[in-house]
Amino acid sequence: MSEMTYSDAVKDAIRMELRRDPDVVMFGEDIAHHGGMMQVTKGLLDEFGDKRMIDTPISESGFMGMGIGAALRGLRPVVDLMFFDFALVAMDQIQNQLAKTIYMSGGKVKVPLTIRTQGGGWKGAAAQHSQMLEALFVHVPGLKVVTSSTPADAKGLLQASIQDDSPVLFIEHKQLYGVKGEVPEGDHIVPLGKADVKREGSDVTIFSYSYCVHLALEAAEKLADQGVSAEVVDLRTLNPLDFDTVAASVSKTHRAMVVHDSYARCGIGADLAAQIQEKLFDELDAPILRVTGGDVSVPFAGELENALLPNVERIVATANELVS
Amino acid sequence: MSEMTYSDAVKDAIRMELRRDPDVVMFGEDIAHHGGMMQVTKGLLDEFGDKRMIDTPISESGFMGMGIGAALRGLRPVVDLMFFDFALVAMDQIQNQLAKTIYMSGGKVKVPLTIRTQGGGWKGAAAQHSQMLEALFVHVPGLKVVTSSTPADAKGLLQASIQDDSPVLFIEHKQLYGVKGEVPEGDHIVPLGKADVKREGSDVTIFSYSYCVHLALEAAEKLADQGVSAEVVDLRTLNPLDFDTVAASVSKTHRAMVVHDSYARCGIGADLAAQIQEKLFDELDAPILRVTGGDVSVPFAGELENALLPNVERIVATANELVS
Amino acid sequence: MPQAPPSGSNRPSDSLSKDDLKGIYRQMWILRKFEETLLDLSKAGDLRGSLHLTEGQEAGPAGACLALRKDDAITMTYRGHGYYLAKGVNIKEVLAEIIGRENGTSRGRGGKMHVFDPEHGVLGANGIVAGGVPTAVGAAFASWLKGDDSVALSAFGDGAMNQGVMHEVMNMAGLWKLPVVFYCENNLYAEMTSLEASSGVTEVHKRVAAYGFEGVKIDGNDPLEVFDAVTAAVEKARAGGGPTLIEAMTYRTCGHYQLDPGFGGYRTREEVEEWKAKSPLIRFGAVLKEKKICKDKDLKKIEEEAAAIVAEAKEFALAGPIPSVDGLADGVFA
């Protein structure tokens, strides 16, 4: 174990995989020579050279599609999308091609490609540089969708993603890069498809993932002061979803809410609420509530952006509404 | 009133709008000289000429984006996407540009652009030509999302869409073109944002939209034979959603289900279930159940496709589960 | 760097054996018979959905695939039957796929627009115009990164040139000199829209001026010219010389899909008839006779052999098991 930032943990995972398997290659914009706009891949070019770490032109559709071909021919590409918002530029290649290739081949091929990207707001980056778009990729089947809230999870889940034979969308978050935590040294695998109870509680469950887990944990702390025991479950993998862990928690607390900073309608919160009430209707003592990024494009002005996106106060208030 | 097919009703709406407003223009692939792959726009070139009905190259991103510029400069473009699946090719222009332009301008501009497309399966068109992707466009805010199940609604809602100053995604369905019904002659407006109770009932509400409304109505007929009174609500506009009509129906029947042929996770059914249980928890006597297109790419083989997509039997069985 | 040689002198096809030449003719007939069978199956209701036939364009797949190794990669379109057949995919399993059977190449999940066979380098037919081109370029990218000498070829239409992703991957192919061959079947139409109505520059091979590699224009209805051009492009690619775009002039003598009569609207009957007379089967049959490799009866025999192969495949396919609904979700993930 050693303490490191989320950013370094991500780098560590990529480095471990590049070392482990010569078929792992990474490409994207400004990732090699510059080391990535968030400096996450800094130094990897020196160790692995420019046939393993490749700077591309600004051609997201093109290099995403090339990743598919490379994966079908035995490589294990890590494709970097600088901002999550840019996934929309490459959407046909991601959703009509990458996500469907295994199914359309009747399960005959493997497509071991990992898309690595980062999203999220609170930075004054406005409508086209702040989106968390995970729900779009959970909706259309065929991609594993993975998030992480801690450095250790980031490392373990990213290594697992790169080792997976299905395409994986690995989503980081702008607000997480500076977060520090203990991270196992050497190879570290956190299996995909497993949620994690980040804090135990008995009165209400707060489901969340990625950066918002931290808001949820802070809220749980405040709630504890107010005598409310909140359980915080980090969903981590959004597809496939670990519904067993979800069910176990709801069966314990009988009250649930979901927190995410992405849009509300047809979002992950809606999906989880629908599944929980469908399968655990009799367990519920209250409706499943949501604290989300609303149904508005991310505004530029700080006051508006902060009002739109989730915060600790709204989480606390919502939890209180549930237990009252 | 005259009886016509859904296909002719759509044509009638486009024709009325082209006649009404010289700023309405339509463009897309093979829509002018050929009259559209579904023959919906046949004959319009003759009446309106090749500066109002324009065949484009196979460049969905490009002409979608050009539609934005044209709309900002006073035209009212109807942009044709031959298959709903191709929206993914133009996704950046639709979601990062079109859907956000009004908000990013602080409400200063109007963007009166209507995307007209068609989706849906049951045709052996497989994974890339059968998708209904409405949930993706409800998730990212900024587009009105409109469907219709009858010829009259198709005409009235499409005219309303073209007259709207916000961008609208108008979604047709492969299975509907041959459906016949009475359609008002001349101008016909069905306001956006209003659901429609297509059949009254008291035991359970089946929410649906587009083609699946017909499956729901057929199921309701069968259920009536079995002594179950099912209300069928056609949501029509998916964004903005007419929750008042939803709430009124649930408050009457206390049991609800949603039927759609698109993917389940983060789908419209999930969204509706989440909202209903959130706002009407105490009205519900049973969980909100869903009959959907599942979480699998649309397979080619008929037996698999039919098993994946909703059918009357599953709707009946699900309704019975709710009332039992 | 090797160039596409001038026709007439020292052509790679000069060294093809008589059997090779007869093989080309056979391959073209297999495709034709195969598609006739598809049309029959469609009319009989045994084949679902729309069917994009390639009548009149048989020279491309037959000539191009002969220039490829088994380990070379290839992608094609909804109109790509000829390519995956000529690349070596089992015709029985293809036909089973196309009628949605469990013993099809994709267990009936893919259908005719989505045939895969990685063993023969077939990385997918595709329903999205230009959608599979990046896959081929990515295969070439893999060869380049690994330093092996396999190449990739992508076959697509003239209309596909106007898709943005094509531009992106052509630029990268040129930039990195990737071992890929862009094989553009210029059949003058994209669905019902003519090339002139959709491109500012209708000489497709000139458009690669934007990417820094060579574009050549060939008679795409002559399988030997196709073989020569693809061979030259493949050799150049294997040698590290980068990509080539081949604009192969051809014509779809049938409709865009089974419900399009193919003339009356966007094309005249005369135009279609003119091209029918120039169709690869007729022309190449004449060549074989001229070269004294075949007599009429030999040609007929090859046609019958092809018909028999397809008939056998049809029988196999129709006897294939219907996929079980239990396996519906198989293959969402690996």
Place this chain on the structure above:
Amino acid sequence: MPQAPPSGSNRPSDSLSKDDLKGIYRQMWILRKFEETLLDLSKAGDLRGSLHLTEGQEAGPAGACLALRKDDAITMTYRGHGYYLAKGVNIKEVLAEIIGRENGTSRGRGGKMHVFDPEHGVLGANGIVAGGVPTAVGAAFASWLKGDDSVALSAFGDGAMNQGVMHEVMNMAGLWKLPVVFYCENNLYAEMTSLEASSGVTEVHKRVAAYGFEGVKIDGNDPLEVFDAVTAAVEKARAGGGPTLIEAMTYRTCGHYQLDPGFGGYRTREEVEEWKAKSPLIRFGAVLKEKKICKDKDLKKIEEEAAAIVAEAKEFALAGPIPSVDGLADGVFA
């Protein structure tokens, strides 16, 4: 069809008045002072997010916008401050927008990457590389369909050339001869990646060979050469002659964004210093002196005027109201 005239003889800029020329110089200083102010505000914490400055590229907006009418349309990028200012948008409202105030051009919702002002033909700055180019081409499409004589110009970088959508709209612009000017600021880098590392063909203006219209290469650091080239392109477009691509050679003497020192990694300090010496403000100041239009003190005075305009705008912006949270969802729909 009018062509970009050879420099030296009969240039449109020959007929610019002394006031016009001084106006160009003033416009460039306004931009420079404006951006210095943005950087100050950013350092002071009054301005959120990343800031893409355009130091060294002032000649483009000043020269290009002078060649446009108020009713002509324009789109630009995240690095487009110069264009919307020179196109006539109220500088106070722009600055208010950039610090997120209710009296900003987009009521604080858009921020610096999303400035709109339809009254002045400004159809949006954009955060997506090449994302706003189709909008401009669409504006030209509208002019073409309506038969009016307004034109559209889109300013973008060399890196944007590799986006697929650029290809798609350039093809349509060429096909239909739309009245649009593609103004490519070739500053040799896209973020930290050089043009050679990202394009198979680095002479950007030659890439339009694929679309059937003219491409010209100019000194983008000379506002008069910019004015001449854009004037010629605009005249051609208004006359129905279709699009032109102008490759304007320039250089960003600052970093890609405020946290990038601009050298040390992808560029040498020497390279940057060399270009600084060739920067438009320095060169054009010398031209004004040479033409005896200005003395040093006149130049200084213009600089001070520009600083005063920006200072006033800053005051206005900082006094602007913070947007009310009640209006958060205003403008999701029209």
